[in-house]
Amino acid sequence: MFASEAYPGSAGWVMARLDALAAFTDEPGRITRLAFSPSLDSANAELIGWMRAAGMTARIDAAGNVVGRYEGLQPDRPALLLGSHLDTVRNGGRYDGALGVVAALAVVERLAKAGERLPFAIEIVAFADEEGVRFGGTVLGSWALAGRIPEGWRERVDGDGVRAEDAVRAFGVDPDEVPAASRAADPPFAYVELHIEQGPILEQENCGLGIVTAIAGASRLLVTVAGQAGHAGTVPMALRRDALVAASECVLAVDRLSRDKGAVGTVGHLRVEPDAVNVIPGRVRFSVDIRSGDDAERKILLAEIRKAFDAIAVARGVGLAVEITSDTSAVPCAPVVVEAIGDVLADMGLPRLELASGAGHDGIAISSIAPIGMIFLRCVGGVSHDPAEAVGVDDVALGIEALERVCRRLGETSTCL
Template sequence: MSRTHRHTPSTTLATTNPTTLAEAELILERCNDLAGLSRHPERMERVHLSPEHKAANELAATWMAEAGLSTWQDAAGNQCGRLEGSEPGLPALLLGSHLDTVPDAGRYDGMLGVLLAIQVVSRIRDSGIPLPFALEVVAFGDEEGTRFGMALLGSRALAGTWNDDWWQLTDKDGITLAEAFQDFGLDPARLPGAFRRPGSLVGYLEAHIEQGPFLEDAGRRLGVVTSIAGARRFALVMTGHAGHAGGTPYDRRRDALVGASELVIEVERLSKQQHVIGTVGRLQAFPGGVNVIPGRVEFSLDLRAEFDPDRDESVALIFAAAESIAERRGLSFSATEIYRADATVCDPGLQDAVFAGIRATGDTDPMRMWSRAGHDGVAVADLTAIAMLFIRCRGGVSHHPDEHVKKVDVAAALDAFEAAVLAVAASTPARSAA
């Protein structure tokens, strides 16, 4: 069962001051600027290692420099910046999110988190508060996996969990990931330069739109993320036999599309029964003639859950249903796992810092919730402790042009994110540079 707490605010949220609202307006304007860097003039799409990615990195680097960060693009194409702490060379608290998008995207998923991080650094630099760690901002180049079908490439490179088999991944034009690196001006042989050393970071904080309706339903601006869903993705195939639509009686048909369609309904039924989230997002019938019984159907399965055992049990139930459908209809079924990310629990201490940050905005009992969507923190957690701040989005809509956030919510998120960083600083013992 979901462990999201749904309750009403315990106090009236603090009034946002004009200066913070002006900063929120700046952040939203910058989101619009980034939204203009799209492969298509009529819709938003910016993919990994594209000209639009390069332009977005350059724009983000300009804003990072204005905030006082020294900047560089790492060997994986992530845009990075650093503000030293109380002395040079200290381990860093990493803040950030991603700049890539899905096709026909909104303008806040990922981008808002990067821009909030930059503005927090600007505030702390202007305050002159010495921190017991450096602050770094990262704008990951590939979280969505839109171009090469493998998500979290940017953050997996930073975490040092890169798999060299990925170099042979291809995009829809047949360009390999290795070739795309070279086209972007990167050298695949130098990729290890993007890997961060264990101990080089004290933690990772990310602000992100919720991509769901739970904050809005509860009347909350902000939430503390407790964990990030475990996800598995599969390429599925149902195979039958193609035949003439008019000449083949029903008792002799081996219609792969009917079998696949029955399984799609089972995915929904079983997901509701098991309290997981199952989605078939892609389905294609072959040979594809309007007067031909489909002999083969290729489709997808995305399955997510708060806890990995619930996810894995649901996969087994869905596959058992698929085999039963196939046997009954004279079909064959196969599944190939193409992506797996186990559930990631956010660090309790960093969660407490985010909780304190939200309380500083006037919400005395911040809402704790698990993330149904995946995030770069899944990869970064292999290197350091992570936590996340969620910001409500209108209707819970994301991965769509209707994605929307309120300026007052962005202002509250900015205050909360800065307060969370300062809370981490307060709980971090002083240390010397390595």
């Protein structure tokens, strides 16, 4: 099946398996593997087969995650957890998530082929529900493994009206048994994830790999601007209270202030009412997403943005209301893992490039039970969540090498053992 592979655990071996996983989709011609979907079930079954072939025990846990274990020389020691997720967004790419799972498998494959075991077990997890697209937010997966199941998850409904608890049941997961997936009482000594960067920095800096220092915190706002609708032809410009013009100034303010702060600010969804060509917009609603690896910086930026919005509202004679719809803190990566990755990159003769992850990851949940760290891998054009996602095979080779070395390094240096 994988005739082109150079040797087990190589970058070519990983790329061939990522191509194989891409065939598991619920939308022909695209890669769509939503949480608890039939295609994810099939991909999981394939992964479990690969894990067993590599000498691991493998199972689906009580929350629908795949968990494989390559036993260590001292079975009583806490395990090192590697992994990522196999679910995707709709019409996603073949590397976001899957790369981290298969690269971890390559590390175990290499150890197994060499007949080597580390002092501790390596466990590989493929989280079931990272992307959060099906139920409007992550419902299980890494949160269940961390013993922190989101409240009200059962009642969440997907776009087809399927309740989350029915979706997991159809997936073979008993909703009542989900808490049994918790590893809070038996935590790994560290969690390390290799993931595509989902951004352009590594490419710009000409680096194959980067060290993630933190997973950014995010504030989301829903802003409503209320002006005065009226006939486009009859209200003089001087008397207008145009909600869209005011909102446009707000969009520019978000962009300018975020740039000034070195943070990331985005206006996404924007709705204009009435939706007509000959009426002055009377009401506009838009979302703002602000992210930073530094919580204090994000709070200052948020305050500046709100102040700018208020000034714009006064100047334009419109009403303006801001609702904060979510607010999550940044999650720093553990210094012990960051240092281990830094040491490994130095040993490999690679530059030490540190960056924050703007996107959320399973590590946010796992950080509550174990020190976490992430290695980012350069992706072409910074593109993710898209069929155009691409990585270089040489970078994948570096990623596998780094991950294997980090396993050994953490075994030597971790104070958690």
